[in-house]
Amino acid sequence: MEYRTHTLDNGLQILAEVNPRSYLSSFGVFVRTGARDEQHDISGVSHFLEHMVFKGTPNRDAEQVNRELDEMGSASNARTSEESTIYYGNVLPEFQTRMIDLLSDIMRPSLRLEDFETEKKVIIEEILMYADQPPYGGHEKVMNDYFGGHPLGQSVLGTVDTVSGLTPEAMHAYFEQRYSPGNMAIAAAGNIDFDRLIEDVERNCGSWKHFDANRPGTDAEPTFGFEQLHKPNSHQQYIIQLTPGPDNRDQRRFALRVATSILGDDSGSRLYWKFVDSGLAESAGMGAYEYADNGLVMTFLCCSPDVAQDNLKRLDEVKRSTSVEPISQKELDLAKRKIASHIVLASERTMTRMFSVGSQWLTGLDYKTPAEIAELYESITLDDVIQSLHDFPMTQSMTLVVGPRDDLVSAEA
DSSP states (O other): EEEEEEETTTEEEEEEEEEETOOEEEEEEEEEGGGGGSSSGGGGGGHHHHHHHHTBOOSSSHHHHHHHHHHHOOOOEEEEOSSSSEEEEEEEEGGGGHHHHHHHHHOOOOHHHHHHHHHHHHHHHHHHHHHHSSSTTHHHHHHHHHHSSSSSSSSSEEEEEEHHHHHHHHHHHHHHHOOOOOEEEEOOOOOOOOOHHHHHHHHTTOOOOOOOOOOOOOOOOOEEEEEEETTTTOSSSEEEEEEEOTTTTHHHHHHHHHOOOOHSSSSSSHHHHHHITTTTOEEEEEEEEEEEEEEEEEEEEEOOOGHHHHHHHHHHHHHHHTTSSSOOOOHHHHHHHHHHHHHHHHHHHHHHHHHHHHHHTTTTOOOOOHHHHHHHHOOOOOOHHHHHHHOOSSOEEEEEEEESSOOOOOOOO
């Protein structure tokens, strides 16, 4: 496997893991833009734009876009997050040029008014659908509560009001601010003809005009507290807690990821034995989420309403347990083994390898192979994990409780 890169004159980067023995080729267009880059009055525009990209270009209408994807047998989709928008597809190697032609074309969408109004209704229905599903918009609310006025607290989907008020002109202006070739990369993995890939991208994207699309770095001031979202028709109680964590360039992130695996992995962790195996909760977990300049640890628990208050206390006890029951070498070895296995198993999939290549570009990090990433985790010591929990204590959180009870109180000291 060989890692290769090339940058066009306009700043568009091409990154690929070339594996001639692979049976598939995966391609993705990665854009450094998401919910945190939006003004409040156009919240949701990144996700809306993701939808509009598939609605047609000056060269193809929506039916042609979808028909070509089907003709290639492509497994394709797109996703928007707080900090990125990604368009991707998996095809047989013989469709490389055709896939790049299509991906490149849809990156310059028509944004037609009739498509805009139709898709606006689809997205509003999507927002309402998520509001009706457990945990009933709880994730969006707790993120907003935790980040306060920081743009990371904005919903990726936006709100009914902001999406209803969006205009094609506002979306086009946003596109012209964020979709610069210097703010984008084309990532590939699998059976890739890299020299031809350069030719394909140069032919389709070489004329794109470069412009500045910088994202100002701003540290968030997290807010701690206890909130309730009363949902009387819910049959279960949902507890979501956010605490500070390292950002996506902080070397301590590897140790804290190991720590969250020890405390809150979905099997064999302290949360698992305390809540799930004992029948006190249907599910419980913990994970680290890293952004540019900011990071957090999210803890999630779903349980019967009648044990929710006691579970809040038990959850606090687990988070404080490392001071009375220090993390052991056995727990560390188990967590590292699970993480390494996950990395190796995931790397068997061409699409996963492409996402790894693109995601490393998104964070501005040097490329690392799966083996090198696994070695990073293997080098984590017990002292590293203990120090990470000291640097990022989980004893003070923004807690949101969602469900039929509205009489719960915080268990944090």
